[in-house]
Amino acid sequence: MKGIFWAACVAVAAGAFCGCKASKPSALETTFVSWVKHSITVGGSHDRNPFPATAENVDEGRQAFTQYCSVCHGLDGQNTGVPFADTVSPPVPSLDSREVQSYSDGQLKWIIQNGIMPSGMPPAQGLFSDEDMWKMVLYIRHLPPKGSLGEPSVYGGAGK
Template sequence: MPEAWAARENPLPLSTEALARGEQVYQQYCSACHGPLGQGDGLAPAVAYFDPSPTNLALHGPAHGAAEYAWIISEGNAESAMPRFDTKLSEKEIWSVVHYIRHGLADEQDEQYAQAHQH
């Protein structure tokens, strides 16, 4: 990641509105490959052939910095099938989906785990 990106922080405050917008963007642009819950199990026909396979964002979401995700979403990843979205998404949409990846997906996975393991 270029230094110019490494120093960036998410300009959007973390809020229910930002998470809701991020979820909309995620479901429209990301879930086909990363799966509806971010587990790397998308239903796009080519996903089974991706090498490397799509990242499990629900597992890795909070472990990576906001700038790292914003850069990958904007610029794509030449070492994977991750396309660039800088021409499809506004900066606000990119940062809102970063909030959703780092906060919403992990929370959803924790909630599902807790519900599945209630006795």
């Protein structure tokens, strides 16, 4: 009798796990999660970047970004050369995307500083100064064209 009970439990559990399938979220789910992140979970919406977008500041931001962020986001911030970017869940976002660019500078700095769990975005607090993180935000605002790994537009290149 015990053997039948356990066999039934294993069959039910196997059926439940086989029936579980992760699928791409619907447009409604994506919109809702984006709203929650922008309005509730990501802080810093009223913080202002104290550094102007000069070529020197953007370049310093690029250097800090290259040390820490390029492993997941690519040197161009748009996942170029990152083979796993689309295969992890959730996928690594292109930092040039409308969703990422719609965050305020303060929110981008907050994300760099605190990370977003459980997305896989780790916190950089303690690894970089506030100045470095603000300058990373400047680089994110002036990314080079996708795949070019060229100079950001602030240098007068072919960027945005």
